[in-house]
Amino acid sequence: MAAFGVMAASAQYCCTEKDKVFLYKMIDHSEKTPSENVLKTTILEVQKAADGNINVRVEDAMALPDSPLSEIKTNMNYLYDAKTDVTTVVMMNAEDFRSMLVNTIKESAQASGQYMSAMELADLEKMMSTKGSLELVINPNAEVGSKIPNSTLRLNAGQMTMTMNIWEGKFLGTESVTTESGTFDCVKLSYVKRQNSPEGNEKANVTAWYAKGIGLVKEIETDKKGNVTSEQILYVIKEPKAE
Numbered sequence: 001m002a003a004f005g006v007m008a009a010s011a012q013y014c015c016t017e018k019d020k021v022f023l024y025k026m027i028d029h030s031e032k033t034p035s036e037n038v039l040k041t042t043i044l045e046v047q048k049a050a051d052g053n054i055n056v057r058v059e060d061a062m063a064l065p066d067s068p069l070s071e072i073k074t075n076m077n078y079l080y081d082a083k084t085d086v087t088t089v090v091m092m093n094a095e096d097f098r099s100m101l102v103n104t105i106k107e108s109a110q111a112s113g114q115y116m117s118a119m120e121l122a123d124l125e126k127m128m129s130t131k132g133s134l135e136l137v138i139n140p141n142a143e144v145g146s147k148i149p150n151s152t153l154r155l156n157a158g159q160m161t162m163t164m165n166i167w168e169g170k171f172l173g174t175e176s177v178t179t180e181s182g183t184f185d186c187v188k189l190s191y192v193k194r195q196n197s198p199e200g201n202e203k204a205n206v207t208a209w210y211a212k213g214i215g216l217v218k219e220i221e222t223d224k225k226g227n228v229t230s231e232q233i234l235y236v237i238k239e240p241k242a243e
Contacts, residue, residue, distance in 0.1 A: 011082075011212065012080035013087040013089075013210040013211065013212055013214075013215060014054075014078030014213075015056065015213060015214055016048070016054060016213075017240060018045065018046050018240065019042065020239060022041040022234055023039070023040055023041075023235055023237075024038070024041065024216075024235065025037075025038065025231070025232070025233045027230060027231040029227075030230070037063065038063070039060055039061070040061045041059070041060050042058065044059050044075075045057040051083075052082025052083075053079075053080060053081055054080040054082075055079055056079075058078065058215075059073060059075055060073065060074045060076065072104070073100075073103075074100055076089070076092060078090070078215065085140060086138065087210075088138070089135065089137075089138065089215075091135065091166075092133060092134045093133040094131055095130070102121060102125050106121060128155065128156070132151065133151060134152075134166055135166065136166060136169065137149055138187055138189065138210055139171065143171070144172060145172075147169065147170060148171060149169070150165065150166060151165070151166045152166075161197075162196065163194075163197075164195045164196075165193070165195075170189065170191070171187070171189060172188040173187070174186065177211075177218050179234050180233075180235040180236070181234050181237050184209075185212075186211045186218075188208075188209050189207070190207045192204070192205055192206070204222070205221065205223070206219060206221050207220045214237075218231075218233050219232040
């Protein structure tokens with residue numbers, strides 16, 4: 001009931017409470033024995049404009065127990081347009097993508113006992129050219145079956161090129177979703193996530209559920225045969241600590 005109360009008071013499909021934390025179970029079904037990890041999502045900053053528009057900055061952090069890196073951190077934004085009632089989920093923009101890659105290379109070098117100077121990191125960042133963003137547009141007033149705009153994020157680094165796409169997105173209506181954290185009235189979306197790089201091409205079919213005042217509640221990825229390859233499920237919501 002508390003979850004429904006939050007949704008009724010909020011029009012945007014994201015959380016606007018700074019320092020609030022969401023914990024997700026990340027279940028990998030790609031191997032015979034599924035593995036599970038935890039993704040911690042923290043609301044870093046909330047900017048509210050006089051016209052009602054909202055920009056929410058989010059940090060995702062996940063521990064990597066089988067990696068030399070202790071954890072991986074990424075950033076994303078939720079943009080709410082008060083005039084259209086549309087929430088745009090910016091999963092990754094060009095600047096965040098470049099920063100993430102540079103930090104990952106730096107931390108990987110440190111984990112292997114190597115040191116990269118500030119000048120070397122600056123040169124590395126200059127070599128990388130990123131363009132575009134990965135976006136998912138949530139329009140609660142859309143008709144069932146309506147298309148969601150495609151989006152592309154591209155990286156050029158010397159002779160290497162990598163692209164990531166969100167394609168063939170559709171609005172599938174509304175659906176109630178129950179997890180360990182509660183029951184949520186969600187919009188349901190589907191899209192195709194593609195990645196092309198020198199290491200090969202990857203493609204996944206994604207179904208996602210977003211709730212007002214919360215953001216992502218559940219996400220399922222499947223392969224071309226319909227087999228579930230991964231799941232992301234909200235299971236804990238932590239309120240901001242009182243100062």
